[in-house]
Amino acid sequence: MSSFRNILAFSFLLTFLSCAAPQQSSSDTWVQLFNGKDLKDWEIKIKGHPFNRNYGNTFRVADGKLQVNYDQYDDFKEQYGHIFYKQPFSAYLLGVEYRFIGEQVKGGPGWATRNSGAMLHAQPPATMGLDQDFPISLEVQFLGGNGKNDRTTANLCTPGTQVFMNNKLFTPHCINSKSKTYHGDQWVRVEVLVLGDSITHLIDGETVLAYGKTQIGGGNVINFDPNQKKDGQPLKSGYIALQSESHPVEYRKVEILNMEKYMSDPDKLKQILAKEIGAKKMSN
Numbered sequence: 001m002s003s004f005r006n007i008l009a010f011s012f013l014l015t016f017l018s019c020a021a022p023q024q025s026s027s028d029t030w031v032q033l034f035n036g037k038d039l040k041d042w043e044i045k046i047k048g049h050p051f052n053r054n055y056g057n058t059f060r061v062a063d064g065k066l067q068v069n070y071d072q073y074d075d076f077k078e079q080y081g082h083i084f085y086k087q088p089f090s091a092y093l094l095g096v097e098y099r100f101i102g103e104q105v106k107g108g109p110g111w112a113t114r115n116s117g118a119m120l121h122a123q124p125p126a127t128m129g130l131d132q133d134f135p136i137s138l139e140v141q142f143l144g145g146n147g148k149n150d151r152t153t154a155n156l157c158t159p160g161t162q163v164f165m166n167n168k169l170f171t172p173h174c175i176n177s178k179s180k181t182y183h184g185d186q187w188v189r190v191e192v193l194v195l196g197d198s199i200t201h202l203i204d205g206e207t208v209l210a211y212g213k214t215q216i217g218g219g220n221v222i223n224f225d226p227n228q229k230k231d232g233q234p235l236k237s238g239y240i241a242l243q244s245e246s247h248p249v250e251y252r253k254v255e256i257l258n259m260e261k262y263m264s265d266p267d268k269l270k271q272i273l274a275k276e277i278g279a280k281k282m283s284n
Contacts, residue, residue, distance in 0.1 A: 028272055030095070033085045033240070034254040036064045045125040046081035046244070047133050058244050059083045066251040068116065068244045070105035077107055080133045081244035084125040090237035091260045093276060094118070094192040097253035099185050100144040108246025114144030116249045117157070120194060121214060121238030123228050131223040135241060136160035138214055140192055140201055141174065142249070145183035152179045154190045154201040154208050160221035160229055163199075164213035173220045177201055177208035187252065189282045193273065195259065196236040205278020 033041065038061055049055045056072035058081050066083075070076065100114045122137035141155040156163070157174040164170065180203075182188045193200040201209040217231040242251065257276055262269040 028257065028276075030255045030257050032253075032255050034066050034251060036252075037061065039066070039083070041086045043084045043086060043125045044081065045084070045128045045132075045135070047079050048077075048131055049079070050130070051126050051128070055079065055081070062250075064252070066242070066254065068242070068249045069102075070244075070246065070248060073105050073107075075107035076105045076246045078133070079244075082119060082122075082125070082135055082241040083244075084122065084135075084239045084241040085254075088124075088237050088239050089194070089256065089258065089260070091195050091258070091263050093257040093259060093273065094120075094194065094240065095189060095253060095255045095257075095280060096140075096142075096192075096242075096251065097187055097189045097282070098142055098249055098251050099187045100247060100249050101185055102248040104247045112245040112247060114146065114151075114247050115141070115245050116243045116247065117141040117245075118190075118192070119159075119239075119241040119243065120192065120199065121161075121235045122241050124239060125241070127225060127228050129223040129225055132221065133223065134159035134221050135239075136216060136221055136224065136229055137238065137241065138163070138199065138235070139243075140190065142188070142190065144247075145181040147183050149181075151181050152176045152208075153182060153188060154179050154192075154203055156201070156209055156211065158218060158220060160216060160218065160224065161235060162215055162217040163211040165211045170211065171218060173218075175209070179203050179208040187282060189253070189280065191277060193277065195263070197234055202277060204282075 044054050046055045060067050104113050117139045119137035122135040138161050139157040141157050143151050143153045145151045154177045191202040197214040198212040214235040216233045
């Protein structure tokens with residue numbers, strides 16, 4: 001953990017905002033997890049349906065965007081779903097550009113209005129129970145504003161997991177970040193720095209939430225295989241997934257800068273992060 005703390009402390013001190021496009025070598029290139037054409041590199045698990053059954057064509061590609069849509073649902077019926085990238089990761093910078101669209105499907109819970117997220121260090125999708133609602137994972141929660149009230153995004157929720165914050169075990173299910181509110185259908189870019197069991201949520205290069213010592217534990221997940229939930233086990237790697245929680249949402253970017261090979265070279269890691277975090281500017 002000491003190296004992780006040093007890296008995160010360094011990142012907090014840097015000014016990440018830059019108007020210049022990042023200058024990348026061929027070995028340090030952002031990789032597009034979503035190719036803008038199809039879902040061939042993704043796997044799907046929806047509550048109540050077998051692995052890789054895309055019920056109601058929930059997850060689809062339209063106009064070059066990965067969409068989560070419910071136009072073939074009569075009622076949501078707690079059919080929470082997730083779409084997983086095909087391989088696990090342990091150390092990376094993740095960039096996600098999303099926006100909420102349309103109206104929530106009939107039967108969606110009130111708390112899920114303009115609510116979605118990216119799951120980190122998730123269990124393999126094939127190991128989820130038929131009626132399991134969420135993968136054991138760490139959720140970077142995406143929330144859209146209602147046009148009136150403050151509502152932060154890039155929050156943290158913990159289905160079947162726990163984290164440490166300020167050197168204390170954090171046991172509540174969710175905690176808000178310190179982001180601003182994003183109303184309407186505007187695009188939002190969230191970046192997440194994952195270094196094993198230390199994770200930082202960022203918007204525009206600014207830290208909005210940070211935590212560490214990520215581990216399996218707690219509740220807030222049902223119908224799971226007990227063999228997959230070994231409470232107290234450190235959680236340092238896993239799959240990346242996007243949610244379907246009853247409100248339509250679309251993604252135009254899901255990209256990653258893999259940092260695994262630099263975990264033993266802190267100086268190089270700091271150099272890359274100083275250049276890349278917050279360097280990609282949003283345009284709506």
